[in-house]
Amino acid sequence: MPPHPTPTPTPTIAGVHIDTRHWINGRRSESASGETFPDLSPIDNTELAQISRGGKPEAHAAVAAAKAAFPAWAATPPPARARILHAIADGVEKRLEELAQVETADNGALVRSHRRGVMPRVAHNFRFFADWLTNNLSHPDFDTKTHTEVHSNTRRNHVSWDPAGPCVLITPWNAPLMMESWKVAPALAAGNTVVLKPAEWSPLTASLLADIAAEAGLPAGVLNVVQGYGAEAGQALVEHPDVRRISFTGSVPTAQHIATAAAANLTPTSLELGGKSPLLVLDDADLDLAVELAVEQYDNAGQVCLAGTRLLVHESIEAEFTQRFIGRASNLTQGDPRDTATDIGPNIHARQLEKIDGFVQRAVAAGATAVIGGGPNTDLNERLGGLYYRPTLLTGLGQDAEAVQEEIFGPVLTLQTFSSDDEAIALANGTRFGLAATVVSGDRAHADRIAARLVAGTVWVNCFYVRDLRAPFGGSRRSGVGREGGTWSFDFYCDLKNTVTAQQTFTAQQTFTTQQTSTTQESGSDHG
Ligand code: NAP
Numbered sequence: 001m002p003p004h005p006t007p008t009p010t011p012t013i014a015g016v017h018i019d020t021r022h023w024i025n026g027r028r029s030e031s032a033s034g035e036t037f038p039d040l041s042p043i044d045n046t047e048l049a050q051i052s053r054g055g056k057p058e059a060h061a062a063v064a065a066a067k068a069a070f071p072a073w074a075a076t077p078p079p080a081r082a083r084i085l086h087a088i089a090d091g092v093e094k095r096l097e098e099l100a101q102v103e104t105a106d107n108g109a110l111v112r113s114h115r116r117g118v119m120p121r122v123a124h125n126f127r128f129f130a131d132w133l134t135n136n137l138s139h140p141d142f143d144t145k146t147h148t149e150v151h152s153n154t155r156r157n158h159v160s161w162d163p164a165g166p167c168v169l170i171t172p173w174n175a176p177l178m179m180e181s182w183k184v185a186p187a188l189a190a191g192n193t194v195v196l197k198p199a200e201w202s203p204l205t206a207s208l209l210a211d212i213a214a215e216a217g218l219p220a221g222v223l224n225v226v227q228g229y230g231a232e233a234g235q236a237l238v239e240h241p242d243v244r245r246i247s248f249t250g251s252v253p254t255a256q257h258i259a260t261a262a263a264a265n266l267t268p269t270s271l272e273l274g275g276k277s278p279l280l281v282l283d284d285a286d287l288d289l290a291v292e293l294a295v296e297q298y299d300n301a302g303q304v305c306l307a308g309t310r311l312l313v314h315e316s317i318e319a320e321f322t323q324r325f326i327g328r329a330s331n332l333t334q335g336d337p338r339d340t341a342t343d344i345g346p347n348i349h350a351r352q353l354e355k356i357d358g359f360v361q362r363a364v365a366a367g368a369t370a371v372i373g374g375g376p377n378t379d380l381n382e383r384l385g386g387l388y389y390r391p392t393l394l395t396g397l398g399q400d401a402e403a404v405q406e407e408i409f410g411p412v413l414t415l416q417t418f419s420s421d422d423e424a425i426a427l428a429n430g431t432r433f434g435l436a437a438t439v440v441s442g443d444r445a446h447a448d449r450i451a452a453r454l455v456a457g458t459v460w461v462n463c464f465y466v467r468d469l470r471a472p473f474g475g476s477r478r479s480g481v482g483r484e485g486g487t488w489s490f491d492f493y494c495d496l497k498n499t500v501t502a503q504q505t506f507t508a509q510q511t512f513t514t515q516q517t518s519t520t521q522e523s524g525s526d527h528g
């Protein structure tokens with residue numbers, strides 16, 4: 001027997017046929033090497049499919065396809081581009097149940113979250129950027145006169161968001177299609193073409209997205225999907241000199257590799273990275289709300305970049321908070337993520353489970369206490385064969401402790417106390433990260449004072465995880481470079497251009513007005 005069975009190009013997973021080869025220039029293709037790699041399900045750690053293992057030839061073919069498709073897509077009028085993005089959203093909605101089940105089989109996140117929250121949001125992401133393109137991406141015009149001017153001769157400045165070219169989009173496994181849609185939708189709306197490289201641990205829904213986009217009428221080469229390992233397919237893509245943008249979500253070490261590769265070509269790069277976000281419970285907080293928000297940090301088995309994994313609680317309410325937290329957390333049901341009664345599913349991979357447990361065991365060995373959890377869920381792992389880790393809360397840790405400083409990316413929270421606002425801020429800001437923070441307080445002015453002093457891309461007050469696509473999203477410090485969302489996305493995915501016209505060199509009839517320029521945009525003639 002060979003080590004891997006001959007790959008079936010269209011395995012059936014959760015009743016869905018999925019073509020696990022690359023999608024390049026509007027067709028499916030295997031790797032030139034003929035090699036594949038196994039994709040496992042964290043639910044029971046069994047093999048779901050063999051996936052084409054892309055390398056340089058596939059990366060280069062995909063970038064060439066994206067480059068060839070770029071001029072026509074960039075010249076497609078915005079309303080026509082928007083129509084196709086809405087058709088992709090329709091396709092996501094039509095196949096919502098399939099996408100929910102496939103994603104759950106592949107990465108182990110709860111099917112109930114995929115049905116209710118994630119997949120509807122994926123569709124919304126396409127609709128949002130389509131609508132932003134046609135409704136909100138106004139072209140500002142403003143007039144300039146130089147200070148040396150004797151005669152009044154106005155120059156009209158006209159700002160346009162021109163498509164940039166082929167974009168490489170690289171995504172992690174914790175929320176695959178969600179992250180992919182956050183990048184693919186604005187990149188395509190902006191008039192760019194795309195090569196997507198999904199994570200090797202969760203490659204399946206990207207393959208389905210390629211089918212959905214083709215059915216929606218997206219021309220060949222506009223969206224390409226290259227499967228494979230980051231160090232092979234990913235590296236070949238980010239090194240390619242024809243790539244005009246790289247958008248990456250993942251870990252800090254990978255971001256450093258990518259930034260280095262991008263530097264060689266001066267490719268603009270957007271990096272959304274890890275976090276070690278604080279959740280501050282002030283002494284005036286509603287404790288029920290605080291406990292509810294704290295327990296929410298176990299969502300997706302702790303595999304959420306934004307998770308407020310460091311609970312920082314005022315010392316006067318710590319005993320009461322901890323008691324209530326333990327009560328609430330022990331009511332969580334851990335199990336098969338396909339079961340809608342499950343609150344916490346498995347972690348993604350055996351290697352990840354080992355890594356999580358390493359953090360916990362080292363913390364305990366250094367004197368921390370696991371007041372709940374503290375190890376894998378052995379009962380479940382024996383019964384289901386999967387990769388389940390018990391929700392864990394660590395106390396007794398100093399600010400320098402590894403478990404306080406490093407992203408664990410599992411269901412592990414730490415708890416520290418503070419006695420003043422200054423101390424709360426010092427703890428909250430005392431890591432290398434700056435992705436997000438949550439403040440729980442019953443006093444608006446107090447919450448605002450704390451929020452103003454936090455170093456974070458997003459601060460939530462008395463809520464968590466709500467992301468409005470009109471607002472900027474990204475991280476400070478080691479948590480990222482750049483912001484995406486609303487106009488910020490178009491700023492990143494476009495080449496901004498200012499056209500300065502000496503107004504009085506034209507007759508009055510030829511002088512553009514704002515109204516006329518937006519008509520020009522409608523016809524697409526300034527998007528070539
Ligand atoms: P990762 O190991 O950095 O991988 C992310 C992606 O990069 C994967 O597709 C990976 O491929 C690829 N990659 C690896 N090496 C590469 C290279 N040399 N060149 C190009 N691509 C390469 O991250 P992860 O473990 O999948 O995801 C977890 C991390 O993502 C956590 O740190 C989490 O906080 C972060 N995250 C951040 C956000 C945010 O918005 N800020 C959101 C979600 C997750 P392989 O799959 O083959 O390794």
Ligand code: MG
Binds near residue numbers: 107200
């Ligand atoms: Mg998988």
